[in-house]
Amino acid sequence: MSKDKYFIIDFDSTFTKVEALDELGELSLEGDPEKESVLQQVKELTDSAMAGQSSFAEGLRKRLDLLKAHQKHLPQLINVLQDKVSQSVRRNKEFLKEYSDQIFIVSSGFKEFITPIVTQYGIKEENIYANTFRLDDNGNIIGFDEENVLSLDKGKIKLLEQLALTGDVYVIGDGYTDYEIKEAGLANKFYAFTENVSRDSVIAKAEHIAPSLDEFLYQNKLPMAISYPKNRISVLLLENIHPKAVEMFRNEGYQVETIPGALSEEELCEKIQNVSILGIRSKTHVTRKVLEHANRLMSVGAFCIGTNQIDLDACLEAGVTVFNAPYSNTRSVVEMAIGEIIMLSRGIVDKSSKMHVGNWDKSAAGSFEVRDKKLGIVGYGNIGAQLSVLAEAMGMVVYYYDVVEKLQLGNARKCDTLRELLEKADFVSLHVDGRPENKNIFGAQEFAAMKDGAIFLNLSRGHVVEIEALVESLKSGKLRGAAVDVFPHEPATNNEPFVSELRGLPNVILTPHIGGSTSEAQVNIANFVPNRIMDYINSGNTYQSVNFPNIQLPELKNAHRLIHIHENVPGVLADINNVLAKNQVNILGQYLKTNEHVGYVITDVNKKYDKQLVNDMRGVAHTIKFRMLY
Numbered sequence: 001m002s003k004d005k006y007f008i009i010d011f012d013s014t015f016t017k018v019e020a021l022d023e024l025g026e027l028s029l030e031g032d033p034e035k036e037s038v039l040q041q042v043k044e045l046t047d048s049a050m051a052g053q054s055s056f057a058e059g060l061r062k063r064l065d066l067l068k069a070h071q072k073h074l075p076q077l078i079n080v081l082q083d084k085v086s087q088s089v090r091r092n093k094e095f096l097k098e099y100s101d102q103i104f105i106v107s108s109g110f111k112e113f114i115t116p117i118v119t120q121y122g123i124k125e126e127n128i129y130a131n132t133f134r135l136d137d138n139g140n141i142i143g144f145d146e147e148n149v150l151s152l153d154k155g156k157i158k159l160l161e162q163l164a165l166t167g168d169v170y171v172i173g174d175g176y177t178d179y180e181i182k183e184a185g186l187a188n189k190f191y192a193f194t195e196n197v198s199r200d201s202v203i204a205k206a207e208h209i210a211p212s213l214d215e216f217l218y219q220n221k222l223p224m225a226i227s228y229p230k231n232r233i234s235v236l237l238l239e240n241i242h243p244k245a246v247e248m249f250r251n252e253g254y255q256v257e258t259i260p261g262a263l264s265e266e267e268l269c270e271k272i273q274n275v276s277i278l279g280i281r282s283k284t285h286v287t288r289k290v291l292e293h294a295n296r297l298m299s300v301g302a303f304c305i306g307t308n309q310i311d312l313d314a315c316l317e318a319g320v321t322v323f324n325a326p327y328s329n330t331r332s333v334v335e336m337a338i339g340e341i342i343m344l345s346r347g348i349v350d351k352s353s354k355m356h357v358g359n360w361d362k363s364a365a366g367s368f369e370v371r372d373k374k375l376g377i378v379g380y381g382n383i384g385a386q387l388s389v390l391a392e393a394m395g396m397v398v399y400y401y402d403v404v405e406k407l408q409l410g411n412a413r414k415c416d417t418l419r420e421l422l423e424k425a426d427f428v429s430l431h432v433d434g435r436p437e438n439k440n441i442f443g444a445q446e447f448a449a450m451k452d453g454a455i456f457l458n459l460s461r462g463h464v465v466e467i468e469a470l471v472e473s474l475k476s477g478k479l480r481g482a483a484v485d486v487f488p489h490e491p492a493t494n495n496e497p498f499v500s501e502l503r504g505l506p507n508v509i510l511t512p513h514i515g516g517s518t519s520e521a522q523v524n525i526a527n528f529v530p531n532r533i534m535d536y537i538n539s540g541n542t543y544q545s546v547n548f549p550n551i552q553l554p555e556l557k558n559a560h561r562l563i564h565i566h567e568n569v570p571g572v573l574a575d576i577n578n579v580l581a582k583n584q585v586n587i588l589g590q591y592l593k594t595n596e597h598v599g600y601v602i603t604d605v606n607k608k609y610d611k612q613l614v615n616d617m618r619g620v621a622h623t624i625k626f627r628m629l630y
């Protein structure tokens, strides 16, 4: 272990996520009607001092006056701070312990709360430099030890001068006073630590940014708890994906960029180059060409059910996993279909439109109950089957047709052919998936086969139906009405106009692909997809991936995990194991799953890996991707 490197780490908003004096104020001002405004003043004083815009000593004095704290608050404060240690600090306890002789906490905060927190992470008490409180006889905190250099302006510089460290000094902190150590020539490098706060004035001066302690350790080739800094994983989320997903990825430490609409192939080719995780909904097409431009892509998240917009085979060949949310909006689509069946059966949309322009048209003509009517469901998957259950509960008689054998729910009746279903049903609702073979499966012939006056719904995919044939059937009166949520061409953003021959037709409900657009569904999706992707990244688990061989892995404990994706040709597993044997690596567990195109093999080993092993694994013939997890 080299002794000529020293690490100076700040406490507030670096070692911990928060400013300790703000937290102290939460406790000391509890019940005070002025609490919020006082805390705001404290925060402003802290920010101003941290950004280097005001005298530190003066600010500290003012903050303590405002807080009116007592020593009895300190144990509570320590409890609070214990839970607010920065995630990457928490993760890298081993580094802090191993390098404890070389790590110094230098803070303008107070030893009374810093010491009990940082010593739990192996920091040596003699390496903690901070202020101390001054108390009156009743235990009130009335000031600080003014002799301590850290209570003075440029205190950290003065302290570093006193320490006179000989060797390379690295400073990690979020504040201007941390930067000043480097500016004064007392440190070789300053890393602006941005995991918790990012201060423009500090970033502007910093030559190095550390969005986490992992990044600092990675850049300086120091031992770290995870194989790769999470802040290096960049996420691009398109099409207004729910903010919950943004929050989940950010909490994991990833860098997230969001774009409200969909991107064209050309735009995506440009944007995707350094993206590790791409999140889309139904409108962005992930083509082979897009994948050719993706240098770092690990996973695509379809924040929806359908995945026809993604070239799943090309993703597989590129070693990119795809995850979707197979059940998260099922109920929303079904509820909309049910609502539309009733609305269309009663001609409500036209009646409502007339009312809006002042026409009172009270009549029962063309208005029917749905009870006892026959509903034909084409595609009896998750949505179709759930629709079947709810429709039966309303007294409808359900028929279904599916290309594969499906469990009949309730009293639903199976049709052997699509034609049989079309001839029977008063309502036909499409819930097939968007596979390319389903293009135009509904055209003139299918509409002709339907009952006269039937009602048609498509909430599946736009390309499944020939729009001209549908328009013709509506205009001729063959169909009494229709609800269409999905279209062969859909606007990429809300600013583009919607163009369709279906516009303006009577008893036709047109909706902008919102079958799954409910708050509940979007939150469900935003929880589900990031969790699947993060699990894949953190453990290699491909369970529920729509394109990869599914492996549900045991938790990684005290082992290193080698994740190898290869073309599915004979002999690759043997080659992998030869490499492991040659490098004298003992296998603790091995899991292999293949599909037609790729093999996915996970090997847990007990040996600290070295570069040679990594190179050899990457050199195995037919390797698509290889990565290591601790």
Ligand SMILES: NC(=O)C1=CN([C@@H]2O[C@H](COP(=O)(O)OP(=O)(O)OC[C@H]3O[C@@H](n4cnc5c(N)ncnc54)[C@H](O)[C@@H]3O)[C@@H](O)[C@H]2O)C=CC1
Pocket: 305, 306, 307, 326, 329, 330, 333, 378, 379, 380, 381, 382, 383, 384, 401, 402, 403, 404, 431, 432, 433, 434, 438, 441, 459, 460, 461, 485, 486, 513, 514, 515, 516, 517
């Ligand atoms: N409008 C919207 O906002 C939403 C639309 N969707 C669409 O609905 C589709 C269905 O969703 P799920 O039920 O969850 O999928 P699923 O995969 O559970 O069900 C699809 C069913 O359709 C069957 N199928 C496929 N082609 C067929 C054909 N030509 N004829 C008869 N059956 C056929 C399949 O065998 C399967 O049982 C999704 O793939 C998606 O495209 C899904 C959610 C929201």
Ligand SMILES: O=C(O)CCC(=O)C(=O)O
Pocket: 281, 282, 283, 303, 304, 305, 306, 307, 329, 513, 514, 516, 517
């Ligand atoms: O809400 C969306 O963007 C797409 C919904 C959809 O079509 C799906 O889940 O497949």
